[in-house]
Amino acid sequence: EVQLVESGGGLVQPGGSLRLSCAASGFTFSNSWMHWVRQVPGKGLTWVSRINTDGTITSYADSVKGRFTVSRDNTKSTLYLQMNSLRAEDTALYHCVRSAWGAFNSWGQGTLVTVSS
């Protein structure tokens, strides 16, 4: 069974940093492109970032470019999102997502990030 378990969320002040982690199991992590997608509670879905299988290709939504960094450790089957210079508008539930053929076929439950003073 595919499992994606996010952690690292919490309350942080504007301008602060957080590092999210996603522990993957039940599939060959090193063969999968991975993404982060966020959702403000009660609102829609916004793609944040993606990373290819060996970590050499990354891309970001314009709203987070230059502030967020996605990375992975295939030896630990873990995906990361380093979030710096956080803003109130970054407040959301952050989902770790696996993709196949470009479609997002496995989702974690998410970790909540709240940016507030």
Next chain:
Amino acid sequence: DTVMTQSPDSLTVSLGERATINCTSSQSVFYSSNNKNFLAWYQQRPGQPPKLLIYWASTRESGVPDRFSGSGSGTDFTLTISSLQAEDVAVYYCQQHYNSPFTFGPGTKVDIK
């Protein structure tokens, strides 16, 4: 960026009746190299993460009931639930998985009448 729109915003359908959701992309998501439309549909039940239903516009994900079907090409797409069941109450999102940023539609809420 490719903008995704959906209609209606919400709909209520009687059990066993058909539900139809439309999705339009601001640019074509058809990839001629493999003759596929890079359009996906997701179901999000309350308190749950989204679940992939359909990819490549009409390919049903493994385990998805066959009452769910997708159609369309280029910029106009449709998700049809042929006979609505109680467990289908959810928000449905379309998404283009053609190019980055991978944009989603705003969602359509489906309820039982």
